[in-house]
Amino acid sequence: MSGSSGVDQEEKAVAGAETLPWWAARLRAERERRGWNKHEMARRLLKATGRPYPPVTSLVRQILGWEKGEHFPRDWTAAYATAFDTTEEELFRPPPDLGLAGYGGGGAGSGWEEVGATKRRDALRLGLAASVAPAAMAAVLGEAATEAMEFTRLAGASAVGAGTFDHLQAAVAAIDRSYTSEPPAEVFAVARAYRARVHELIRGPHTLKEGRELYVWAAWLSELLAWLAHDLGHPLTAEAYAIDSFEHADQAGHDELCAWAADALASIATYTDRPEHAVTAAHKGIARAPDDHPIAVRLRAKAARAHARLGHRAECEDLLRGAEELHNRLPTEPPTRFGMDTGPLAEYAVTAYPASAFIWLEDYEQAERHAERAVAVHEATPSSDPSPGHVAIARIDLGIALCHLGAPDAAAAAGVTALESSRVFESLRSRAGDLDAALTARYPETGHARDFHERYLELRRAPGVRPT
Helix, strand or coil: CCHHHHHHHHHHHHHCCCCCCHHHHHHHHHHHHCCCCHHHHHHHHHHHHCCCCCCHHHHHHHHHHHHCCCCCCCCCHHHHHHHCCCCHHHHCCCCCCCCCCCHHHCCCCCHHHHHHHHHHHHHHHHHCCCCCCHHHHHHHHHHHHHHHHHHHHHHCCCCCCCCHHHHHHHHHHHHHHHCCCCCHHHHHHHHHHHHHHHHHHHHCCCCHHHHHHHHHHHHHHHHHHHHHHHHCCCHHHHHHHHHHHHHHHHHCCCHHHHHHHHHHHHHHHHHCCCHHHHHHHHHHHHCCCCCCCHHHHHHHHHHHHHHHHCCCHHHHHHHHHHHHHHHHCCCCCCCEECCEECHHHHHHHCCHHHHHHHHHCCCHHHHHHHHHHHHHHHHHCHHHCCCCHHHHHHHHHHHHHHHHCCCHHHHHHHHHHHCCCCECCHHHHHHHHHHHHHHHHHCCCCHHHHHHHHHHHHHHHCCCECCC
16 A cells, blocks of 8 residues: 555545544543533532632533533643542643543543544644645645634633623722722722632633733732722732732733832832832832823832932932922823822822921921922812822821921821821821821920820721711
C-alpha cells in the first residue's frame, strides 16, 4: 500500500467517526461510571468550590458544553478533581497512547474510541500535513475553516448578561454618593458584595472588551473600599484594596483611575505615619494623572504634605506651587466623578493640604492663613463639596495653628466646631488627637482645653456617622 493510499484511508476513518477532545470524553466517562446525571454533577462541583452560584441549571448547561468539547472547563478543573476524588494532574493528563478502548467498559461508542479518533485527526492535521496527498490536504483545510468559525464564535462567548455594566454604573454611583452620608460599615458591606460579584464575572467567560470594563469596575469598587476601610480605622485592609484598585486600573489602561487609587494610597500612608510611602504613592499617581484633572492637583498637594512631614520644606513648597499652577489652569467645568463635581477636591487641595503641611513644618502663621482660606471656601459653596469631612480637618488644623500662636480659646472653639461634623472618620480622629495633645501640653489648666479634651474622648468612642 502506498503512503498516499494509507493517508486517504486514515482520513476516511477519521471523517466517519464521532470525535471529541480526550478531556471531554474523560469527564463524561468519569461521571457516567459513577452513575451521576448532569444535575448531580453540578451539585457536586458547586459543593467542591463552595460557590453559591452559578445556579445548578446554569452549571448543567456548562457541563453539557464541556462534555461535548465546546470549551475547556478552565476555572473548574480543581472542582472536577475534588468531585472525582483525584488530582487535577491525574484527571487532565492526556492519554499516552490509543490502547485505552477498555476504559469505562470499552466497546462501540466508548469515550476512548473517540479519543483515539481525535488523536488520529490531530496527527493528520499536525504531523502529516507536509506530506499528505492533495485530496487529504483539502479535507484538512476544510476542517480548519470550520475550526476558525468556532474560534470566532467562542471569542464572543460571555456570561456577562445584558445590562450588567449599566447596573454596575448605577450601583457604584450610589455607593459613591452614600460614602459621605451613610454609616461606613454598611456601605462597606454593599461595596464588598459588588466587588466579589465583579471578581466572579472576571473569572467567568467574557469577551476581551468586557474583561477590560470589568477590570475598571473592579478598580472603582476597590478604591471606594479602600477609603471606607480607612475611615473605619483598618489601614491594612484599606491599603490592600487601594493596591488592588491600582493594579486593576493599570491592567485596564485607565490612567485617571490609577491616579485615584494612588491618591488613596498616599492618604493611608500619611495617616499611618509613613510619609516616605506617601511621597512614593503620590508621585506614582502624578505620573498617571491627566494635568487638566483635579486629581493631578490633589496628588501634588498630597506629595507636598508628605514632604512636610519629613521636614523637606523646599520640596513641599515646590509641589504646592505646582499644585496651585495646575489648579489655575483647570477647565471651568472640571470632569465629574459619578455625576459629582470634582472641582471642590482641587480647591480643598490647594487650601487645606497646605495648612497641614505648614503645621508639620512648624510655620503656624502660614498654616493659619491656609486653614482660614479652606474654611472660607467651604462655607462659600458647602453644597458642592463631595466630602463634607474636609472642612472638619481644616478647622482642626486652624485650631492647631491658633494654639501655637497663643490663642487657646479660639483654638478649642475651632476644634469643637470641627467635631460637630456628621461624618466621623479615622483621619478626623487622628488630627483631633493632634489638637488635643497641643492644647493639653500648652494650656492644661484652661477650661476650653478641658472642654475640647472631653469632646475628643467622645469622638474616640463615636460610631462612623452621627445623626444629622
